[in-house]
Amino acid sequence: MLNDQELVNEFVVESKEYLADIESQLLAIESGGAVADPALINQVFRAVHSIKGAAGFLGLNTIGSLTHKMETVLNRLRNKELVPDESITNVLLQAADQLRELLENVERSNEQNIDCNLNALEQYVSTLVVENSSAPQVRTVPPEVPPTPVIAMNSPSNPVIEESVPVESAIPGDAPAADNVSPPENPSPSSGNAPVADTSIRVTVAVLDQLMNLAGELVLSRNQLMQTVNSKESRNLDMIAARVDQVTSELQETIMQARMQEIGTVFNKFPRVVRDLCASLGKQCDLRLEGTGVELDKSIIEAIGSPLTHLVRNAIDHGMESPEERVQVGKPAKGTIILRAFHQAGKVNISISDNGRGINTTKIREKAVARGLISSDQAREMSDREMLRMIFKPGFSLAEKVTDVSGRGVGMDVVKTNIERLGGTINVDTELGQGTTINIKLPLTLAIIPSLIVRCQNQRLAIPQASISELVRVKAEELQQSIQNIKGAEVLRLRGELLPLVRLDQVLGAKGKGCPDSKTSAPERRAQHIIVVETGNFRYGLIVDSLQDSEEIVVKPLGRHMQECQCLAGATVLGDGCVAMILDVTGIAAYNQLTLPDDTDITREAADEMKRRTETQTVLIFNNNPSERFAVHMDLIARVERIRSEQIDSIGGRQMIQYRGGTLPLISLEDNIQALPKLDKERYYIAVYRMQQHDIGLLIPELVDIRELDMELDATTFREPGVMGSFVNDEKAVRVLDLYELTKLGRPDWFSERSQEQSPPERSRTILLAEDSDFFRKKLSEYLALEHCRVVACTDGQEAWEVLQSDPTKFDLVVTDIEMPRMNGFELTQRIKTDPSTSHLSVIAVTCLASEDDIQEGKKVGVDEYLIKLDREQLVATISRFLSVAFQPEQVSS
């Protein structure tokens, strides 16, 4: 019947491309109504016309007659004989669905009965008068057609949107169900059942050409390599190796590029989903798509469709109120759902936000207790945030009644699992009455991932870098205090946080066969390597035997026998040809049944610690000379590196090293402050930091520790330029360095330019400073005074607010700490920003730890800028920027 398989395949792929955007286009035409963009109608018309033409040529009569009718209706729309409205759009959309269905099973398309679609279209072909009353119900609600097993097996990668939309019933399910005949004996690659488009991808010729070029290069390099190896001349080997290296990387990059697809291909399905769902639920809702051009790897694009559909449907079903309800609470009857994609920090973020009713945590609490997921005691102890996370638990549903759309209690947990399987994370943010936002973070690609190789039980294992948050080494003598046993579970005390620990060797199980000489008998009393990993909102430590290199690994799937190994994400082939397993940190947590430390003792303790932490600073402690100890604030240090002493050059009395293709100036303590000469060492550490747009390294002979310290500094005893104060640690005095002053001493030339170009302002400005710590208040006042600002310092937000109220015009800028007694920085900012007499003031928040959440929170209440305490340079620059802005209007008026 069909002679040229290849031609048909091509037709199917091409037709699907034509149809890809037809839904959004039809919807746009509908919303345009009588003034719909003729160009758009034309575009749809041409698409349908092209399909019709090719179908006729190939003898696909059913497709031909369907497209013919569609074309006629579209033509009448184009000629303004018909006005696009909801019922016409419905009919056209259903026809498009049917068309897509026919294309999926193109071989059997001629046997399909499409009369209902034809009849529905017919009424718009023949009548001039359009009844816009009840739209003809052409929907063939499938008599719960389960997709035939063949389909279920063959198309796991098929975006499951249609399948998971039962109310929409877009599948006139007769196609696969009508003929339960066994599939054709010869399994030609495109035998109808497997969707063709999913296994092929469009690549521009330019990319292919580039690939061809690179492949040619690679062949050349290989030839060179073979030649060199044969001639036993190793002279050129380095050069050839470099070339192979370069070509391979480029090749990898180009291939990855070819696999990238726009997320729009997924997003564009949603206008239809939203429209149909709203219609069936009697809700009104706009969908806004943002960032449709963001590109993701094909594998992720394919996998993200189903979780996103679920979330969008949830947003409408659970999130959106009915129009009446919305009007009652003073919202516009029509809700809005925003689907947004954007890049951030090497990951793709997707957010689904609605302005509906939000999630009621009290309700979750009740439901969770009622379902026995948590005890009522636990429920009382849990914060709202933790409560929100309950919606991801299996078997949890908030829907009042089970509907077709949602409420069966399968869903969010599956969504979460799916997202995490892709190496992503999911988070919920909600405000009662205001709406809900769900944030998903995804890696750009799954195929090649940077990983850390670790060793455990004599096996090498890979852990994706994306899930590692830090590496910790606990010395043997500190084991006792750092690793503790709380109620039978090991926990790591890390900067005041308690992290559950998992011993990787126990996860791997005592498998004797793979490692004949396992030396795991004496694990204690040895330094422990702990990898702190992050899964969603949850962190834990993984104890491994040793760490090896970081490697970019290619993920290979594991065979079907290992599908149940939840601790593994796959396997990879290492540089030496051996296979290493890739660990799945989420799976390991589940395997060990780790949960958030819901044990109340632990949480409370951790919470206390957290509170303390906000008032502390992380410092790097080191010995310059065995008898003298110093500390610098970690916040200011970009990184610590190790160098050999012979790398240090001395030019004109100044030390520097060749570093990353440039020169890095070095600074020694004893040259600038009162200190004994530093130890002579073969190797030094350098703490690299940035000051005045220059990188500079502080030479450190001996590292001692990184510690959390509260800032009870003695600011008098050792005070000198470069030293801000001292504290006592392990019965030794430790001097805390002021890197700003120290750099100024060591490199006065960097600072002179600036002080010249920035002449002191004509009139000194007044800054209101709110800070509860004496030390910081003093320090900040000092910094600001040096910038010719008048400072009024208050000890908390309440006092600052009172001072501000007494004379709102006196101040030009507010600098505030966040954590303060009586009134915190957020509240102060909110008051300032909402009071008309003060709302013009800019607010700069200074804080020790600026977490993403804090920053978000701050932005919400109106904080103009976030700064890290003690980063003097940044503080000064920001303040002068804000002051100059604040003054402009005045200058204009004067």
Next chain:
Amino acid sequence: MTKINQKNSGLTAAEMELATFYLDDLLLAVDIHRVQEINRHLEFTPVPHAPPFVLGVVNLRGDVVTVVDLRTLLGLGRQDLTLQTRNVIVKSQGEQIGMLVDRVADVVRVSQNELDEPPANVSGVDGRFFKYIYKLENKLLIILDVDAVIDVKESCQSVL
């Protein structure tokens, strides 16, 4: 014979070639079209939490291939690797899978008409995974149902 022909409907040629190998003294065979290669890749990477009959995985020219212990699967108990041990890579459901055998033997050409239904067990080995029996002059050749033996879930229990 008619019964066999029915079951055998997928095969058309009157003759077939079999790759044969030993587990202990048991002579087993697989349709040669199922065998992709026979090699000595015996450096498995163990896979935690895998079923007990999975020895591990090997790198076969860039693909990660599961290696199963045929002895364990058939309830013969484990044995140390020897110089004769071979990894027989077969294709099953589109996936390459390595089966460890004690030693390989010849390729045998048999006529399909002479294949017999297997008995319930052969030399104490469960007959569930045997497709046919072929009588050689002095030995029984057991033709394995590759898919059945590889996909068995609970074989480990029969071992222990």
